Amino acid sequence: MDEWQLINQLQKFLVRKRYFFVMDDIWDIRTWEMIKCAFMDSHPESRLIMTTRIVDVATKAGGIYNMEPLSDDNSEILFYTRTCGGEGLTSSNQHAEVTNKILKKCGGVPLAIITIASLLVGKQSEDWSKVYDAIGFGHEDSEVVQNTRKILSFSHYDLPSHLKTCLLYLSMFPEDSFIEKNSLIWRRELFQHASK
Incomplete structure (x- = not known):
């Protein structure tokens, strides 16, 4: 089907139906404009939620909600859920210190936390500080976006x-x-x- 055939089919399917759609990661205004056509004249109680990293797209869609980073507690829960099934490793102060440094550099960004936690799952807890240093965080404060890119890059280089x-x-x-x-x-x- 071309885009307009798909839009017509979707409109027919949604007639007099209530729905809740979540569309993830819309990258441009043209795509949003096309998607929006399929939901014209729909049930008044229906909802359409879209995620995007592009401010212009979010502005065009209206009703912007900026996501806040995870709190320190939720970051730690997410990290430990991935690394050790949710049980925090409290046997070593050094381990807790490295974990806190890693989480600080992740800045509450779930993608960064999950990526580095996945990287650390197979490593001995004594090696976590080596991984932290190898990623290049060092002791400088840098942007969360740069840190996330470093984490993703390092996890790629660590692949077989x-x-x-x-x-x-x-x-x-x-x-x-x-x-x-x-x-x-x-x-x-x-x-x-x-x-x-």
Whole structure:
């Protein structure tokens, strides 16, 4: 279906129905304008929530709610839930100190907390400070966004080589596209043949 056929189908489906839709990560105004068409003249009690990182898109949609970072307590709960099933490791003051330093640099951003916690799951607790130092936080205060990028970058470099290669091939496809297995295998074979 093209966009307008999909919009017409959705409008027919939603006639006289109450709904609650959440659309995640809208990147541009044109996309929002297209999506909005499908929900014109809908049930007055229906709700449509959209998330975006782009202020212009949020302004165009109206009713902006800026998310606050997680509190220190909720950051710690999220971190320990991922690293050790929710049980805080209180056996070592040094461990708690490193955890606090890591969480401070994450700045309450769930993506940063989950990413670094996932990275630390397989590591000995004694190695956490090494990971913290290796990411390049050091002792300088930097922007949370930069720290999040560093965490994501470091977690990529910590992947086994076969997963790095897999991500490399997947990056050749546009976001949200359907990827056929044979197309992915063909590209891998082509690359291996060209590198010989």
